Amino acid sequence: xxxxGIDIGSDRGAGGDPLTSVAQSxxxxxxxxxxxxxxxxxxxxxxxxxGLRAFLKTRGITYSLTYIGEGLGNATGGLRRxxxxxxxxxxxxxxxLGPLVGWQGAALHTNLFQIHGAGLSxxxxxxxxxxxxxxxxxxxxxxxxxxxQKLFDERVSLRFGQxxxxxxxxxTQTGTVFVNSTFGWPxxxxxxxxxxxxxxxxxxPGVRAKVVPNPNLSFQVGLFDxxxxxxxxxxxxxxxxxxxxxxxxxxxxxxxxxxxxxxxYNIAPGSLGEAGTVxxxxxxxxxxxxxxxxxxxxxxLASPLSTGLPRRFRGDSGLYAILDQTIYREPNDPNDGASxxxxxxxxxxxxxxxxxxxxxxxxxxxxxxxxxxxxxxxxFALSRISPAARGFxxxxxxxxxxxxxxxxxxxxxxxxxxxxxxxGVTLQPDFQYVFRPSGGIANPxxxxxxxxxxxxxxxxxxxIRY
Numbered sequence: 497x498x499x500x501g502i503d504i505g506s507d508r509g510a511g512g513d514p515l516t517s518v519a520q521s522x523x524x525x526x527x528x529x530x531x532x533x534x535x536x537x538x539x540x541x542x543x544x545x546x547g548l549r550a551f552l553k554t555r556g557i558t559y560s561l562t563y564i565g566e567g568l569g570n571a572t573g574g575l576r577r578x579x580x581x582x583x584x585x586x587x588x589x590x591x592x593l594g595p596l597v598g599w600q601g602a603a604l605h606t607n608l609f610q611i612h613g614a615g616l617s618x619x620x621x622x623x624x625x626x627x628x629x630x631x632x633x634x635x636x637x638x639x640x641x642x643x644x645q646k647l648f649d650e651r652v653s654l655r656f657g658q659x660x661x662x663x664x665x666x667x668t669q670t671g672t673v674f675v676n677s678t679f680g681w682p683x684x685x686x687x688x689x690x691x692x693x694x695x696x697x698x699x700x701p702g703v704r705a706k707v708v709p710n711p712n713l714s715f716q717v718g719l720f721d722x723x724x725x726x727x728x729x730x731x732x733x734x735x736x737x738x739x740x741x742x743x744x745x746x747x748x749x750x751x752x753x754x755x756x757x758x759x760x761y762n763i764a765p766g767s768l769g770e771a772g773t774v775x776x777x778x779x780x781x782x783x784x785x786x787x788x789x790x791x792x793x794x795x796x797l798a799s800p801l802s803t804g805l806p807r808r809f810r811g812d813s814g815l816y817a818i819l820d821q822t823i824y825r826e827p828n829d830p831n832d833g834a835s836x837x838x839x840x841x842x843x844x845x846x847x848x849x850x851x852x853x854x855x856x857x858x859x860x861x862x863x864x865x866x867x868x869x870x871x872x873x874x875x876f877a878l879s880r881i882s883p884a885a886r887g888f889x890x891x892x893x894x895x896x897x898x899x900x901x902x903x904x905x906x907x908x909x910x911x912x913x914x915x916x917x918x919x920g921v922t923l924q925p926d927f928q929y930v931f932r933p934s935g936g937i938a939n940p941x942x943x944x945x946x947x948x949x950x951x952x953x954x955x956x957x958x959x960i961r962y
Contacts, residue, residue: 504869504919505831506530509773509820511667514711514760516771518822519835519859521673521871521914523922523959525564525584525629526680527607527639527660527696528667534560535920535962556592561585564630566675566957568926573951574621574933575941582613584630601646607639609697609742621951622940623933624687624850624879625908626677628955632697633734637742640699653706658745660699661718664706665754666777669820670837670859673873675926675957676910682841683879684853688812689781690723691735693752698724698739701747714758722752722781750783772821780813785847788884789891798891814843832862851882857910869916878907881935901947903935920961928953 505522508530509515522533536543544550552558562585569579587608593599615631617623642657662681671679677686681695694700702720709715725735726746732738739746756777762769787797787807795802818839825833838856845851857875862868881903889902912926930951939948 504533504916506532509669510672511664511669513667513669513714513758513773514763514771515669516760516763516773516822517669517820517835517837517859518771518825518831518833519673519861519871519873520669521859521861521873522869522916523562523914523920523961524672525675525957525959526667526672527663528680529672531560531562531961533920533961535918535960538918538920554595556595557589558592559587559589560961561587562959562961564957564959566628566630566955568616568628568953568955570616570621570951570953573930573949574623575939575948576620578616578620580614580616580620582615582628582630583611584632585610601650603644603646604642605644606641608637609639610636611697616953621930621933621953622937622948623930623951624906624935625683625877625930626686627908627928627930627953628675629677629680629696631677633736635697635736635740637697637740638699639697639742651708653708654703655706656703657701658699658742659702659704659718659720660694660696661702661720661752661754662695664704664716665718665756666775666816666818666839666841668818668837668839669773670835670873671839671855671857671875673859673871673914674857674875674910674912675924675955676875676877676908676928678877678879678908679855679857679875679910682816682839682853682855683877684841684843684848684850685779685814687850687879688814688843688848689752689779690727690749690783691725691738693722694720694724698735698742700724701745711763712760715756717753717755720752720754721746721749722783723749750781752779752781754779770822770825772819775818775820776816777818778813778815780811782811785809785812787846788849788882789846789888796888796891796895798888798895800895809844809847812843812847814841814848816841826862829862829868832868834858834860845882846884848882849885850879852878852880854878867915871914872912873914874909874911876907876909878905879935880905885935901936901938903932903937905932906935907931922957922959924957924959926953926955926957928955 706716855877859873
């Protein structure tokens, strides 16, 4: 639609960085996505009843309502065949304190979620790489609630409150089109950080500082409470049940620190070559983590001679690198073209179920004639099970004398097409193929049947934003 003169899509990249992906999608389930499309203009006079939205905007108050509804089903594989419906209603409110009270550079932000329906990964596929970015237990919850102050002509930004890390850290712009959760927040961190870390649908108290010395370069560091739900209690291991409304505001858990530097190149008008962003980052959690294979004496946990108490490690860390690159722009419309991304992450193998994570993808915006704002994407992600976890499987087989699978890795291939039906409205058919769910574990419903079978997942997502 861009070629037809309708301005659709944000002029900023996901995570608030300069836009370097020509194929960044128009709508997305990613908390990091910068969305500015709305159905308001399509509704005519009823798009702003009583002029309330326009009145609030003059006072610095803006809001949006985004509804994402989807159906997903596995035609093959998993624990069983099943189809589900799930949805997310996201209310965002932003308050610019300049127009409201004269406090320049200061702003408030909040997200409220209403989540409903049943997810497909939980209880059906039993996999690690959750097939939908909106899958969560049904609830009404607070996500983010923060204050931000920008200083020195917006070159320095300080933000604190209830924060999520997946809004600004480890973000790929091209990956915003995909349905699978891992193309938002990399799967390895979601698995190894306690309670998944401060990511959808759980945020946690924290502070973030960002410095942008010039338009190309940015540095940011975040300090978060390291466990948004706390240790399992009452026999319930699910962090979403332990923090049902997002209002626990935990501050006494060991901290999680994240730091990142990003460099965007070829972003100035007239630059030779296509725009891209290189990002390097890392994280450290100050808590204690269990060995996956050995007890405190160095005896395999699977051995009858083991105490059963795993060796404890101080802290856990990881590094990641991201490349987001536009590779082609159509000559007759520079808003259309193709972008690619590659992301690599890793951490210590002795305490992490996943020690290596890699994903990559390509998206093309405006591939079909007359469909300038539609986005087609194909992506692949691989989570490798760590040598310590694989060693535990080997030790178990040796100690018991019974055959059993040895985990290796889980992977997913996704192909998706986001069709823009109008400003703020998209329809998105999706296909995913999940290889070796949970790394290739035995089917808990029928151990004699061997591993959980690879799953073919078909879905359809609808997004409406006001």
